[in-house]
């Protein structure tokens with residue numbers, strides 16, 4: 001792309017903008033495009049297909065210039081990656097307001113979107129690409145970690161120690177599974193058909209061992225679980241062979257899931273009964289035969305998961321489409337085990353918990369260490385958080401500005417924010433801290449095929465919630481607020497909002513941080529209480545989230 005250049009976030013304690021709110025946005029925009037962070041920085045693509053940070057380099061330059069020159073009480077307005085105006089507002093107002101990829105519903109199709117994109121009228125902002133708070137692959141690992149933590153909480157008293165997990169697929173996202181399981185204290189047996197994928201996870205420290213055979217892998221993992229050791233072991237084999245083999249042997253893992261790329265029967269899932277090389281040849285030469293074999297294999301794979309569930313294993317789908325493929329191939333009860341958002345993430349969302357994250361604007365790793373220490377000291381009884389922070393600081397390789405992600409809930413986020421304010425005010429960290437989150441959060445997304453699938457009151461497609469969330473964050477004093485369409489699952493399928501607040505260590509910034517980090521997760525609690533979720537209702541009552549209609553007395557979930 002014309003004008004491509006290498007950008008990195010400015011570091012240090014001196015700002016070039018007239019406020020830390022604008023400086024935070026400036027540094028995080030640059031950070032999203034840091035070659036360490038972005039997938040295709042030359043094209044301004046940060047992650048997730050075409051998720052961009054700015055519409056083009058000219059717009060990038062104009063955003064940077066605007067952020068540097070505007071007054072401390074100005075607000076920059078960004079329309080799909082292009083700065084369109086600088087308005088005089090006030091010092092509690094956001095320094096940047098962003099709307100990305102939004103279309104009137106009747107026109108909200110991928111085809112129309114591409115037309116408008118070709119005309120230079122819009123840009124795809126994904127979730128955190130166009131809203132300048134992407135922090136690299138730490139997010140995938142932590143999301144997987146949080147899922148297994150919730151599995152542990154719901155079924156095993158809060159830890160996977162002494163348990164073992166059977167899964168498959170060690171690809172881009174699935175490769176986070178072994179480290180996420182061991183991080184929760186468990187042992188993992190990971191079935192991967194492609195030896196190079198297993199080797200890559202070993203090389204990158206996400207996997208501990210590759211076994212020579214199923215027998216060896218199984219023995220290692222069962223022994224580790226008995227001893228309470230956290231060990232991950234890969235077996236190079238096909239899941240459609242291994243899973244039913246365990247059923248035949250009467251071996252029942254504690255937990256079963258799968259992250260083979262089952263969503264794609266031609267270019268993703270590998271059928272059994274042929275070697276990997278033969279399968280790849282078949283994919284090229286006889287695609288319809290390949291798809292038939294892959295679907296038959298997925299039916300066998302899913303049937304074995306149902307059998308393992310019946311034998312007592314905690315079994316869930318990891319959003320890869322295996323159940324749908326198996327149902328189409330004749331497994332009528334394929335959906336008898338639940339999907340991961342429904343089973344494990346929704347209870348977290350219901351209490352306002354979600355992917356809280358922060359970046360140290362100084363660029364100094366010592367500042368990240370100070371914030372990690374502060375989180376450990378602030379939440380001494382939150383065992384999963386304690387385990388995650390210790391684990392992440394040892395195992396997660398930094399990308400761009402020093403940053404961290406932690407799932408914390410309503411009542412905890414503003415406490416963490418105020419602790420960070422103290423760190424900045426006292427000089428324990430050398431510069432302000434940007435505190436934000438993914439758009440995949442409790443009260444900020446409507447996405448009927450993912451985050452809001454199967455809502456209790458049927459409100460899956462109701463998109464008032466993310467819009468209200470953005471308005472609430474604007475009213476509360478976030479440093480930048482965004483409303484996007486199409487992130488995660490594609491154009492036409494989701495609407496979502498984001499916020500970032502910069503902790504500057506001043507009285508004004510304390511006020512904003514407290515309000516934003518209270519009200520933002522409160523919208524998650526309210527959204528879930530309103531939909532009739534018990535945890536949401538209990539949380540709202542316990543912590544005094546005010547709802548004008550007594551939760552539980554109004555709406556279809558309650559009739």
Ligand code: NAD
Nearest residue numbers: 169171172173174193194197238239260261269270319320
């Ligand atoms: P990927 O294509 O990078 O990796 C898939 C892996 O599965 C490959 O290594 C492949 O060799 C292996 N595989 C394929 N067929 C197999 C078989 N029969 N037996 C054993 N191994 C087999 O995909 P990815 O990015 O890792 O994503 C995996 C799936 O998880 C996708 O369908 C994705 O949509 C889904 N998913 C993940 C998350 C998450 O948070 N991690 C969330 C939602 C959905």
